[in-house]
Amino acid sequence: MKPTHIEHIGIAVNSIADAIPFYENVLGLKCYNIEEVAEQKVKTAFFMLGQTKIELLESTDPEGPVGKFIEKRGEGIHHIAFAVDGLEERLREAEEAGVRLIDQAPRTGAEGLSIAFLHPKSTFGVLTELCEDKKSKINK
Numbered sequence: 001m002k003p004t005h006i007e008h009i010g011i012a013v014n015s016i017a018d019a020i021p022f023y024e025n026v027l028g029l030k031c032y033n034i035e036e037v038a039e040q041k042v043k044t045a046f047f048m049l050g051q052t053k054i055e056l057l058e059s060t061d062p063e064g065p066v067g068k069f070i071e072k073r074g075e076g077i078h079h080i081a082f083a084v085d086g087l088e089e090r091l092r093e094a095e096e097a098g099v100r101l102i103d104q105a106p107r108t109g110a111e112g113l114s115i116a117f118l119h120p121k122s123t124f125g126v127l128t129e130l131c132e133d134k135k136s137k138i139n140k
Ligand code: CMX
Pocket: 010, 037, 040, 042, 044, 055, 057, 065, 066, 068, 069, 072, 078, 079, 102, 109, 110, 117, 119, 120, 121, 125, 126, 127
């Protein structure tokens, strides 16, 4: 699959407003975007560090994926996202390797990326996201 880098690390928090001061004032990162992803029932806050982002995830619905995660496991690392080229082919490769797909086909996630999730029960307990930034490729 050869991911090019870790695109982001998703961290589930009760409140992004409460968590942002730690990332800004203690770690010295800058929150450059806050965005609601209604389809995923989350509000997100982004920080850039090298090529990798930290994505804070606050649930907007207790029945959404992050709401259920926090209810079961508390705040903490929710998923890791790998940047790949050719997301559709990479998904088919994962499926052929026996990995359980959450998304059979790419869909649009935060910041307009094409994304797809692999089920944590077939990736050793880590919810794994594959993503591709088609916009920036077109702009290059
Ligand atoms: N990491 C590791 N394990 C997880 C997990 C996570 N993030 N989320 C759920 N699990 C585990 C649960 O602990 C549970 O394990 P046990 O059966 O051993 O208790 C199991 O997976 C099933 O959990 P569940 O609460 O019953 O949840 P569902 O099966 O309804 O859904 C999942 C789990 C991963 C399929 C669902 O959360 C999903 O589709 N996630 C992908 C979408 C997503 O997470 N979106 C939010 C981020 C969006 C963004 O980045 O913009």
